[in-house]
Amino acid sequence: MQPVVPLSRPWDAIVVGTGPGGATVARALARAGMRVLVLEQGSAAPLEGTLKQMAGMGAIPGKGAFLHRDASLLVQGVTAGGSSALNFATASAPPIDMFARHGIDLSDALASLRAELPIAPLPDRLIGPMATRIGDAARAAGLDWHKLDKMIRPQTCRAGCWRCVYGCPYGAKWSARDFLDQAIEHGAQLLDHAKALRVVVNQGRASGVEYVRDGSTAFARAPIVVLAGGGVGSPRLLHASSLGARRSPFFSDPVIAVMGTVDDIDGGAEVPMAAGVRFDADGISLADLTLPGPMYQAFAAQAGRLDRLLAHRRTLSIMVKIRDQIGGAVGPHWVSKPLHPSDRIKLAAGVAMARDVLQHAGASHIFASHHFAAHPGGSVRIGAGVDSKLQAGAAGLYVCDASVIPEAWGLPPTLTLLCLGVRLGAYLTQGCAVPIPVADSETRTPI
Numbered sequence: 001m002q003p004v005v006p007l008s009r010p011w012d013a014i015v016v017g018t019g020p021g022g023a024t025v026a027r028a029l030a031r032a033g034m035r036v037l038v039l040e041q042g043s044a045a046p047l048e049g050t051l052k053q054m055a056g057m058g059a060i061p062g063k064g065a066f067l068h069r070d071a072s073l074l075v076q077g078v079t080a081g082g083s084s085a086l087n088f089a090t091a092s093a094p095p096i097d098m099f100a101r102h103g104i105d106l107s108d109a110l111a112s113l114r115a116e117l118p119i120a121p122l123p124d125r126l127i128g129p130m131a132t133r134i135g136d137a138a139r140a141a142g143l144d145w146h147k148l149d150k151m152i153r154p155q156t157c158r159a160g161c162w163r164c165v166y167g168c169p170y171g172a173k174w175s176a177r178d179f180l181d182q183a184i185e186h187g188a189q190l191l192d193h194a195k196a197l198r199v200v201v202n203q204g205r206a207s208g209v210e211y212v213r214d215g216s217t218a219f220a221r222a223p224i225v226v227l228a229g230g231g232v233g234s235p236r237l238l239h240a241s242s243l244g245a246r247r248s249p250f251f252s253d254p255v256i257a258v259m260g261t262v263d264d265i266d267g268g269a270e271v272p273m274a275a276g277v278r279f280d281a282d283g284i285s286l287a288d289l290t291l292p293g294p295m296y297q298a299f300a301a302q303a304g305r306l307d308r309l310l311a312h313r314r315t316l317s318i319m320v321k322i323r324d325q326i327g328g329a330v331g332p333h334w335v336s337k338p339l340h341p342s343d344r345i346k347l348a349a350g351v352a353m354a355r356d357v358l359q360h361a362g363a364s365h366i367f368a369s370h371h372f373a374a375h376p377g378g379s380v381r382i383g384a385g386v387d388s389k390l391q392a393g394a395a396g397l398y399v400c401d402a403s404v405i406p407e408a409w410g411l412p413p414t415l416t417l418l419c420l421g422v423r424l425g426a427y428l429t430q431g432c433a434v435p436i437p438v439a440d441s442e443t444r445t446p447i
Contacts, residue, residue: 013224019082020417021400022228023176028425030186042079044192047167081177094416103388109422121147128270131288137361162269199241206396231376243393247329252373258354260363283323320350323410377402
């Protein structure tokens with residue numbers, strides 16, 4: 001994907017952010033023949049699958065990483081494709097009933113995406129020895145442990161690779177970059193390293209976006225603006241545009257990694273979250289979580305287990321993730337998300353289950369990390385920050401990312417955000433959104 005310089009004429013639509021929601025909408029609008037400008041704060045450079053590049057996309061303090069109360073680390077991907085470039089490619093279906101309660105039907109969008117995308121459990125040949133050992137132990141412990149749907153192309157995935165979380169350089173893992181490339185093929189114009197500052201609103205209608213790139217501030221005009229800056233970025237943009245509150249409560253899906261060493265496996269390079277179990281009523285999920293060596297060592301050091309730093313290739317890891325209560329706040333320049341007492345209870349219950357599984361696997365030296373999180377959302381919720389059409393604060397302004405998820409979550413959001421993007425793209429291209437003329441003499445593409 002090659003970023004280009006925007007045209008001087010107005011655009012039909014501007015999409016801010018290239019995660020699953022933004023890339024899906026941009027593709028739909030470009031396919032419909034609309035002139036689309038896409039602004040991405042991060043880089044569109046090809047994925048290399050290296051620690052250095054991953055750290056630049058997801059570990060820069062205040063940009064891709066936030067350390068807040070309870071010593072919790074919140075991370076997000078600031079790059080083309082958003083966090084989907086760095087996630088574990090798990091395709092959890094959206095809770096259809098949850099969205100139906102808010103007047104949103106995602107069933108058709110889900111069916112179309114399942115027909116288009118590589119969504120399926122991994123074949124046995126791509127499930128590594130650590131995930132196999134954990135799965136066998138979990139079933140022996142009485143858990144309904146099963147393969148999870150992954151957005152991975154098995155024919156190009158390399159068994160024994162560890163680069164999912166670093167950014168797959170082989171094209172095996174689906175990410176929103178795929179849809180972004182298709183949007184560009186249909187004429188969308190991408191500007192990377194372009195940070196949106198605010199949405200400009202005139203007489204109650206969106207008229208464009210002010211952004212900064214290469215140290216210079218610029219303004220792009222369009223009657224439709226779609227914010228897809230994520231659970232942290234979108235509420236901040238709305239506040240900066242005088243369209244949202246200074247503080248926005250949110251959820252973060254806290255995670256603890258529970259780890260234990262076995263003596264008869266020499267591994268450490270697998271696709272993470274190959275299988276797991278969900279307890280939806282309790283808001284607890286477990287899955288295998290084999291991570292690259294440096295990330296494992298960071299967890300071990302964080303937990304004070306320096307004696308385990310060199311045990312990566314023999315250590316089984318289980319992810320415990322919970323559905324946390326909405327609270328804390330995304331602020332203009334800070335993030336705070338302390339755990340609620342009920343969150344601590346859920347995490348303790350999940351950790352106890354994970355320890356039991358590791359004991360059934362014959363593991364020793366079992367320990368747990370501090371909690372961290374990677375799914376900030378619910379900060380511009382449907383029914384509060386946006387309506388059922390995802391419109392927010394002004395005519396022609398929409399939000400399509402994890403910030404609009406209407407209730408506490410606890411699930412990987414990628415497939416849900418794709419569904420929302422398909423739905424919003426259809427709405428904007430099927431004559432449902434009222435076109436807003438821009439004051440100039442050019443002939444504009446019909447909406």
